[in-house]
Amino acid sequence: MFSRLKSKNIIRICFLFLAAFFVGTGAAFLHDHFFSAAVPTSSEGNWGLSFQTDGEPPVGNATFDELKKFDAFYAQDTGEKVIYLTFDAGYENGNTPAILEALTKHQAPATFFVVGTLLESNPELIKQILAAGNTIGNHTWHHKDMSQISTMDSFSEEIQTVEKLYQQITGQEISRFYRPPQGKYSEANLKMAQELGYHTFFWSLAYVDWYQDNQPSHEEAFEKLLGRIHPGAIVLLHSTSSTNAEILDELLTKWEEMGYHFGSLDDLIKAAAS
Numbered sequence: 001m002f003s004r005l006k007s008k009n010i011i012r013i014c015f016l017f018l019a020a021f022f023v024g025t026g027a028a029f030l031h032d033h034f035f036s037a038a039v040p041t042s043s044e045g046n047w048g049l050s051f052q053t054d055g056e057p058p059v060g061n062a063t064f065d066e067l068k069k070f071d072a073f074y075a076q077d078t079g080e081k082v083i084y085l086t087f088d089a090g091y092e093n094g095n096t097p098a099i100l101e102a103l104t105k106h107q108a109p110a111t112f113f114v115v116g117t118l119l120e121s122n123p124e125l126i127k128q129i130l131a132a133g134n135t136i137g138n139h140t141w142h143h144k145d146m147s148q149i150s151t152m153d154s155f156s157e158e159i160q161t162v163e164k165l166y167q168q169i170t171g172q173e174i175s176r177f178y179r180p181p182q183g184k185y186s187e188a189n190l191k192m193a194q195e196l197g198y199h200t201f202f203w204s205l206a207y208v209d210w211y212q213d214n215q216p217s218h219e220e221a222f223e224k225l226l227g228r229i230h231p232g233a234i235v236l237l238h239s240t241s242s243t244n245a246e247i248l249d250e251l252l253t254k255w256e257e258m259g260y261h262f263g264s265l266d267d268l269i270k271a272a273a274s
Contacts, residue, residue, distance in 0.1 A: 045061055045147075045184075045185070045186075046061075046182070046183055046184055047060070047061055047074070047180070047183030047184075047185065047202045047203075048060070048061055048183075049074075049204065051228055054227050054228060055229075055230055056230050057075050057077075057204055057230050057231075057232065057233070058204055058205075058228070058230075060074045060075075060202065060204070062074075064077045067190075067200075067202075068272070070187070070190035070191060070193070070194050070200060071193075071194050071198070071199045071200065072190055072193075072194075072199065072200035072201070072202070073199065073200070073201055073202065073234065073268060073272070074201075074202035074203060074204050074234060075203075075204035075230070075232045075233055075234050076231075076232030076234075076268050076271060076272070077232060078231055078232040078271070079231050080231055080232065081231050081258070081259045081260045081261065082231065082232060082260065082261055082262070082263045082267075083229065083233050083235060083255060083260050083261070083262050083263070084111075084232075084233065084234045084235065084262075084263055084264070084265055084267075084268055085103070085108055085109070085110040085111070085235050085237070085262060086110060086111045086112075086113060086137070086179070086201065086203065086234060086235060086236050086237070086265070087099065087110055087111070087112045087113070087236075087237050087238065087239040088112075088113050088139060088179065088236060088237075088238050088239070089112045089113065089114045089115070089118055089139070089238075089239040089240070090114075090115045090117060090118060090139070090143060090240070091117055091118055091121065091122075091240065092118065092121070092122050092125055092239075092240075093212070093240050095239060095240060095241060095242055095244065095245035096125060096128075096129070096239050096245075097128075098245040098246070098248070099239055099244065099245050099248055100128065100129065100132045100134070101249075102248035102249040102252060103132060103133075103134065103248070103252075104132050104133065105249060105252075106249075106252040106253070106256070106262065107133075107262070108252055108262035109133055109134055109135065109262060109263070109264040110134045110135070111134065111135040111136070111137045111175070111177055111201075111264070111265050112129050112134060112135070112136055112137065112239065113136075113137040113138065113139035113177070113179040113201075114126070114136055114137070114138075114139055114162070115139045115140060115141065115142070115143045115162075115181075116140075116141035116142065116161060116162055116165065119162065119165045119166060119169065120165070123169040126166070126169055126170065127169070127170065130170065135175050135177065135264065135265065135266075136166060136174055136175060137174075137175060137177035137178065137179060137201070137265075138159055138162050138163070138174055138176075138177065138178050138179070138198065139162075139178075139179050139181060140158040140159065140162065140181055141157075141158050141159075141161040141162050142158060143181040143182075144158070144181060145181065145182065145184045146158065146180050146181060146184060146185065146186075146189050147180070147184040147185050147186045147189060149189065150188065152192055152195070155189065155192045155193075156192070156196060159178065159193070159196055159198070160196075162174065175265075175266075176196075176197045176198045176199060177198065177199055177201055177265055178193045178198040178199070178200050178201070179200070179201050179202070180200065180202075183202060183203075185200075199265070199269055201234060201265060202234070203234045203235065203236035204230070204232075204233050204234050204235075205224075205225065205228055205229060205230070205233050205234070205235045205236070206235070206236040206237070207220075207221065207224040207225065209221070209237060209238050209241040209243060209244055210238045210240065210241065212240065212242075215241060215242055215243045216243050217243070218243065218246065218247050221243050221244070221247055221251075222247065222251070222254070225251060226251075226254055226255075226258075229255060229258070229260065234268075
């Protein structure tokens, strides 16, 4: 009897251990999906990347050719050591000035994908970003899951409300660059953006930098951003990250020492069309 109970306890402990292992593995997978997930190839869903070899482009949810049909990119298909810098900007917490200073120092043009709240709350910052030689892109008005939007009227409202306020602030039309919030998209969304005259930009390199209370260390940031840089990379960083503000000058220097230079998204579009 005792032996039977002991065997049952051992089995139960083994089962709990295995369950905890798989739950933990799944959580780690979700947490790290931006830069190490094994993802299926698909033309819609949640944008994700699978890195195969350092120094080479990762495999994305969709291929270069699949995205090209919709004037969309996640990187440039090239052997040239060029990097395209992008920042997602939902609000301002004091880190953008240092980011702009580093970009100016290295003559590195960047695109800031902004949402409605930043346009409303800090129009002067928009002007400063532009004055420093950078570009503003459209990250939608509400930063909602656009893949759940099925009508052009609703989709265009999210896009065009940003356009209108941007024009009021700057007197200019916004660059027709679109980034789906949270990387959530559908083929229908990509087609809608294309019909509105936009190019869609995902990314080929990012890391978990958006939690203000849990910022990555400098070492963690360099490990991800140096180890997985590759020719034609579209890099996604968040302008709210204190780590990014602190390391950007050194990061750009290190990339330059690796032989890289910086291009604009306009350069990427022109290269794809040639």
